[in-house]
Amino acid sequence: MQLTYQDGPKARVITVDNSRIDAAIAIKFKDQMRDMTSDGPQRVVVDMTKVDFIDSSGLGAIVAAMKQVPDGRSFELAALSNTVGKVFALTRMDSVFTIHDNVDAALDGGLANAS
Amino acid sequence: MQNAATPHSDQCLKLDFPSDNFSVRQALGKVLSLTLSDDEKSVVEIVLAEVLNNIVEHAYQEDPSGHIRLSVDPSDTGLRVLVQDEGLPLPADLPNKQVDYDLACETGDLPEGGFGWLLVQELTDGLQYERRDGRNILSFQIPKPAEEQA
Numbered sequence: 602m603q604l605t606y607q608d609g610p611k612a613r614v615i616t617v618d619n620s621r622i623d624a625a626i627a628i629k630f631k632d633q634m635r636d637m638t639s640d641g642p643q644r645v646v647v648d649m650t651k652v653d654f655i656d657s658s659g660l661g662a663i664v665a666a667m668k669q670v671p672d673g674r675s676f677e678l679a680a681l682s683n684t685v686g687k688v689f690a691l692t693r694m695d696s697v698f699t700i701h702d703n704v705d706a707a708l709d710g711g712l713a714n715a716s
Numbered sequence: 717m718q719n720a721a722t723p724h725s726d727q728c729l730k731l732d733f734p735s736d737n738f739s740v741r742q743a744l745g746k747v748l749s750l751t752l753s754d755d756e757k758s759v760v761e762i763v764l765a766e767v768l769n770n771i772v773e774h775a776y777q778e779d780p781s782g783h784i785r786l787s788v789d790p791s792d793t794g795l796r797v798l799v800q801d802e803g804l805p806l807p808a809d810l811p812n813k814q815v816d817y818d819l820a821c822e823t824g825d826l827p828e829g830g831f832g833w834l835l836v837q838e839l840t841d842g843l844q845y846e847r848r849d850g851r852n853i854l855s856f857q858i859p860k861p862a863e864e865q866a
Contacts, residue, residue, distance in 0.1 A: 623765070624769060624773075625737065654761060654762075654765075656769065656832070657766055657831035657832035657835060658769075658832075660831050661828040661831065662828075664826050664827070664828050665828045667823065667826075668823055668824055668826060683754065684758035684761065684762065687758060688762060688831075688835065691835055691839070692831045693819055694819075696819060697819055
């Protein structure tokens with residue numbers, strides 16, 4: 602399980618370096634996300650570019666990660682693959698999350714510009 | 717024999733493997749090496765990952781000494797899939813259960829589970845479950861995306 606982050610003045614971008622979020626890493630994902638979203642900038646954008654696949658446990662871990670974000674902070678997703686997007690759409694979780702086409706779109710071009 | 721040649725779309729894939737996560741991943745890899753469109757692959761991967769994980773986790777309760785038999789038969793209209801195991805039966809109400817949840821709730825009340833069977837139901841046709849001679853027999857079709865049908 603590998604998460605890294607980068608901060609701008611208003612936003613933190615967390616990058617998921619795994620190609621899959623599934624039952625094998627769901628609990629670690631949730632725990633690392635708790636550490637990374639408990640402080641820092643108000644907006645959190647999760648870059649999912651490298652994630653090809655999530656299963657139902659992975660989706661559960663992403664929902665859990667969003668639920669544990671302290672009040673007043675956002676938890677947004679960017680760059681969902683075709684397969685990951687399908688899982689969100691079929692479970693209607695795409696109506697619950699803010700989902701951006703890519704990180705640049707989420708940040709108005711870059712971390713420094715994000716508001 | 718399933719390793720003998722490059723699979724063609726008219727080839728039926730039959731696999732028999734133990735109920736551990738590594739073998740399940742390998743089996744999934746073999747199915748995904750069939751000649752399928754990207755869209756089909758993504759649906760097949762979602763459905764089979766859920767079905768096979770359920771067998772490992774619930775039917776065999778993580779006991780890796782169980783057996784799973786999987787057959788995938790490509791046709792013009794999609795893939796016919798048959799999955800058999802000798803583990804515990806599915807809950808009686810699951811096969812036809814209407815999975816539903818309320819998303820118009822507070823963030824803190826959002827569901828974190830119950831998605832797996834919903835995905836299987838949404839992405840398959842003709843989902844049938846039978847318990848026979850101590851075996852679970854699950855069959856379904858994964859339809860070809862409409863624009864790819866002949």
